[in-house]
Amino acid sequence: MADKNKKAAPKKPKFSPYWIYGGIIIFFIALQIFGSSAGTENKTSPSQFFEFLKEGDIEKVEIVNNTIAKVYLTKEAESKEEHKKSKPTSIFPTTTKLPNYTFQFGDLKLFQESINTINKDLEQDKKAQVTFTQESNPWGELLFSLLPFILLIGVWIFIMRRMSSGGGGGAGGQIFNIGKSKAKLFDENSEVKTTFKDVAGLEGAKEEVQEIVDFLKNPSKYTNLGGKIPKGALLVGPPGTGKTLLAKAVAGEAKVPFFSLSGSDFVEMFVGVGASRVRDLFKQAKEKSPAIIFIDEIDAIGRARGKNAMSGSNDERENTLNQLLTEMDGFGTNTNVIVLAATNRADILDSALMRAGRFDRQIHVDLPNLTERKAIFEVHLKPLKKAEGLDIEFLSKQTPGFSGADIANLCNEAALIAARKDKKAVEKQDFLDAVDRIVGGLEKRSNLFSVEEKKTIAYHEAGHATVSWFLEHADPLVKVTIVPRGRSLGAAWYLPQEAYITRTSKFLDEICVTMGGRAAEKIIFDQISTGALSDLENVTKKAKAMVMIYGLNEKVGNITFYDPAGENGFVKPYSEKTAELIDNEIKNIVETQFQRALTLLESKKDVLKKLAERLIEREVIFKDDLEEILGKRPFTNHDSKLVIEEKTSTNEEE
Structure with missing residues (x-):
């Protein structure tokens, strides 16, 4: 019974420093209220006072600070009926006599003369004594x-406290704990559900990080052979490819303390706070070693030093980076702390940060290929109620160039489309509609076009389709539509090959196809419209890449002006003469392919008109319609892995 009573006993409230603050405030308030007087007196008025004075009831008048009068009655007066309530009461014990009445008066000189006048008419033993005192409340x-x-x-x-977000004390000793690291700790007490099973695709990257986890679990396996545990690994890749997801899986698998934070968490408006947070982060990690630190978007603090001339040399971001470099590989560095970092801008990172000894490994997380997309679909399709017999391989073929995040969004969008149509399961067509929605934008059937505008758009898209059908290196066309989506008034959807290199002939054919819409307008209407803005942007970008980046132009030569790190700043790495040559060659490539498209469409003018009329009639036509009107495509150089669905759009820019 005694044990039960002990268990049932209520917990004592924890001590709080705010109790001390509250006690001090109450103490000062009590002094202010009670310090000026030890008792309470009755209030009276000057007129009543003079009546009491005439009757000889007043023994003494004490004038305090020339503004307040304290009235003391004689013993005989205190026994009178009218003064019985005037006896003062004391809050604290006191030996001094307390006044019976108090009141405030106006002019001191006039008040004193009035007392003297009344005192003259009174007997000597009934005259009131007047004294002056000064009181204060220190x-x-x-x-x-x-x-x-x-x-x-x-x-x-x-x-x-608001600025430091309630953090604790920092390693740099900043006041009010502003210098404490904001890293979130995941350890055996934290439930991290993500594991390597949840990371589909990325097989090479998973092997690398799994080995790092194994280093921490079984270090002797590697150190017995004289090897050293790597100090850091940098995850590099395009947005949405799963870098952060991979780090979450490491946190779930490692079973060691895992500190997670973003590069921007080091940045603060106060000088020295970033460096202090780095010191505090590594201090905490060393105390819990072996441990892993994950810094997401490390480019926020890891940008190459000395590139920003506007901020000067004493830059807070550079100080933070310098401290990070020292902690990762400096005197007294603890080798049991591994740093994982992620970025999609590795080209701008400082070379000192990228060297071996800090980040020993750079793990490239690229866009998934066909097999990896299939695995990613299998992960994201699990929570969906999908139709029986859904072909996952078909879906993976329709989404090349999609990242893992894009595929997750696609699956969610397909489920929303199916729910909007009141379906019981998500079907193949819902996924195709979701691809159209994500790549092309929201369908806008409410847009009302005039007959002339609709005809112009139809011939423009028919021009794209016709040119692509008869060029060897152009991507096969899947469908053509004049239903507006997003910013596009119409679109031609292609099925390009998954390739890692592109030849000059491929570039030129793609530019020719893109200019086919503008060429069709020129042939049919003998004038062109503003609808080809995105086409012009596309061909200019490709022609510029051919000349300035890939060295695919004979006159400019086998050189590149590609500057991913921005080291040239505002200075052109070529002369004015070369700049003029570059401009002329870019223009020459585009104009040559435009004339090529004109020539091809002049020879195919009859089928171009048939295709445009079919588009006006149906709004959307597919590969079967193209084969019916244009015949079998003469080129079949693409293999079975032609899997992308991409659009060339006509954008209206007003």
């Missing part, structure tokens, strides 16, 4: 003198 004055400072300190504490 505690109250002290309180009022300290009050502004107390308010300022209180406001400052409030602001600093």
Whole structure:
């Protein structure tokens, strides 16, 4: 029974420093209220006072600070009926006599003359004695003198606590704990459900990080052979490819303390805070070693030093980076702390950060290929109620160039489309509609076009389709539509090959296809419209890449002006003469392919008109319609892995 009673006993409240603050405030308030007087007196008025004085009831009048009169009655007067309630009461024990009445008066000189006048008419033993005193409340004055400072300190504490987000003490000793690391700790007490099973595709990247996890679990397996545990691994890849997801899987699998934060968490408006947070982060990690630190978007602090001339040399971001470099590989570095970092801008990172000894490994997380997309679909299709017999391989073929995040969004969008149509399961067509929605944008059937506008758009898209059908290196066409989506008024959808290199002939054919819409307008209407803005942007970008980046132009030569790190700044790495040559060659490539498209469409003018009329009639036509009108495509150089569905759109720019 005793044990049960002990267990049932309520917990004592924890001590809080705010209790001390509250006690001090109450103490000062009590001094202010009770310090000026030890008792309470009855109030009276000057007119009543003079009546009491005429009757000889007043023994003494004490004038305090020339504004307040304290009235003391004689013993005989205190026994009168009218003065029985005037006896003062004392809050604290006192030996001094307390006044019976108090009141405030106006002019001191006039008040004193009135007392003297009445005293002359009274007998000697009934005259009132007048005295003068000065009273003060030192505690109250002290309180009022300290009050502004107390308010300022209180406001400052409030602001600093808000800015530091309630963090603890920092390694740099900043006041109010602003220098503490904001890293979120995952350890055996934290439930991280993500594992390597949840990371589909990325087989090579998974092997690398799994080995790092194994280093921490079984270090002797590697150190017995004289090897050293790697100090860091940098995950590099396009957005949405699963870098952060991979780090989450490491946190779920490692079973060691895992510190996670973003590069921007080091950045603060106060000088030295970033470096202090780095020190505090590594201090915590070393205390819990072996441990893993994950810094997402490390380019926020890892940008190459000395590139920003506007901020000068004493840059807070550079100080933070310098501290990170020292902690990762400096004197006294603890080898049991491994740093994982992720970025999609590895080209701008500082070379000192990228060297071996800091980030020993760079793990490239690329866009998934066909097999990896299939595995990613299998992961994201699990929670969906999908139709029986859904072909996952078909879906993976329709989504090349999609990242893992894009595929997750596609599956969710397909489920929303199916729900909008009140279906019981998500079907193949819902996924195709979702691809159209993501790549092309929201369908806008409410847009009302005039007959002339609709005809122009139809011939423009028919021009794209016809040119692509008769060029060897152009991508096969899947469908053509004049239903507006997003910013596009119409679109031609292609099925390009998954390839890692592109030849000059491929570039030129793609530019020719893109200019086919503009060429069709020129042939049919003998004028061109503003609808080809995106086409012009596309061909200019490709021609510029051919000349300036890939060295695919004979006159400019086998050189590149590609500058991913931005080291050239605002200075052109070529002369004015070369700049003029580059401009002329870019223009020459585009104009040559435009004339090529014109020539091809002039020879195919009859089928171009048939295709445009079919588009006006149906709004959307597919490969079967193209084969019916244009015949079998003469080129079949693409293999079975032609899997992308991509659009060339006509954008209206008003």
